[in-house]
Amino acid sequence: MPVVDLDKIPQVPLAFVNDDHREEARLLNELADAVRGHRDGRVAVGTVIHRLEALFDHTREHFAREEDAMRRTGFPPYPMHKAEHDRVLEDMESEAQHFRETGDTARLWSYVADAVPSWFVAHIQSMDHVTAGFVAARGG
């Protein structure tokens, strides 16, 4: 079972942001599958680390695309949205580092199956929704 249902991701009025969210969810589901498999002894630790890196890389690029659109259109609460992105990237990096150092699968599972999906949906419904509306009204 996926941790995020691709068909239930809240949509915002900006296509590139929806595309990024779909890819983010796809990578998160792949990571969750690897963590579950690793916990059951079927998947190597290297696969988990590789998928963590793939998720981190995409998250950084996806946030940068949103931030670029906010700067281009002069979105006033840009610093608040950017600070939230920075906090999430720092968390993701520190969870990945903790897993590389300790191999703590239970903690990583709670991060990928609970913390990230909850944050993801709430963030889309609040900051991304408002941002996409503002950017779309200014022609993207």
Ligand SMILES: [Fe+2]
């Ligand atoms: Fe965002």
